Amino acid sequence: MTHEGSLDGNEYVKFYTRLNSIVLEQVYDVTKFLDDHPGGDEVLLSATGKDATDDFEDVDHSSSARAMMDEFFVGEIDTATIPSKTTYTPPKQPHYNQDKTSEFIIKLLQFLVPLAILGVAVGIRFYTKSA
Numbered sequence: 773m774t775h776e777g778s779l780d781g782n783e784y785v786k787f788y789t790r791l792n793s794i795v796l797e798q799v800y801d802v803t804k805f806l807d808d809h810p811g812g813d814e815v816l817l818s819a820t821g822k823d824a825t826d827d828f829e830d831v832d833h834s835s836s837a838r839a840m841m842d843e844f845f846v847g848e849i850d851t852a853t854i855p856s857k858t859t860y861t862p863p864k865q866p867h868y869n870q871d872k873t874s875e876f877i878i879k880l881l882q883f884l885v886p887l888a889i890l891g892v893a894v895g896i897r898f899y900t901k902s903a
């Protein structure tokens with residue numbers, strides 16, 4: 773499960789908090805709450821894609837704030853499935869022919885073959901004329 777990305781084509785922002793021990797984490801999508809959050813959108817954005825438990829608790833949110841969270845609850849994820857590091861995989865490059873030798877030979881043939889045909893034609897004409 774990704775922590776930031778696109779859901780049904782709409783951008784969404786999520787953070788998650790610890791729930792009973794460290795096995796499961798609760799994921800919240802706060803995209804629609806960004807503009808309405810009394811603490812501002814910047815703190816929410818800074819808490820996305822990571823465990824925001826401490827950030828959330830540090831503020832000492834009221835019980836009504838905690839009740840509001842249900843609205844943005846997405847689901848639970850197994851911490852074991854969260855990658856500790858996201859590795860960058862570059863997009864696949866089109867395959868370029870690194871070996872330029874075959875390209876050179878083709879170019880050379882494109883030049884030499886018509887020349888050879890012309891040579892043969894001239895040769896034939898020359899010999900048939902003299903005969």
Ligand code: HEM
Nearest residue numbers: 800810811815816819824827828831833834837840841844
């Ligand atoms: C779905 C998640 C969240 C909800 C529903 C929520 C809701 C609220 C609400 C209702 C308040 C007004 C004060 C109160 O009633 O406690 C508030 C304030 C605040 N919240 Fe959140 N919050 C959420 C997540 C977060 C997170 C993840 C952070 C930190 C990264 C954060 C940081 C703050 C801050 C800094 C304030 C301002 C406190 C102040 O001015 O005294 N909130 N939030």
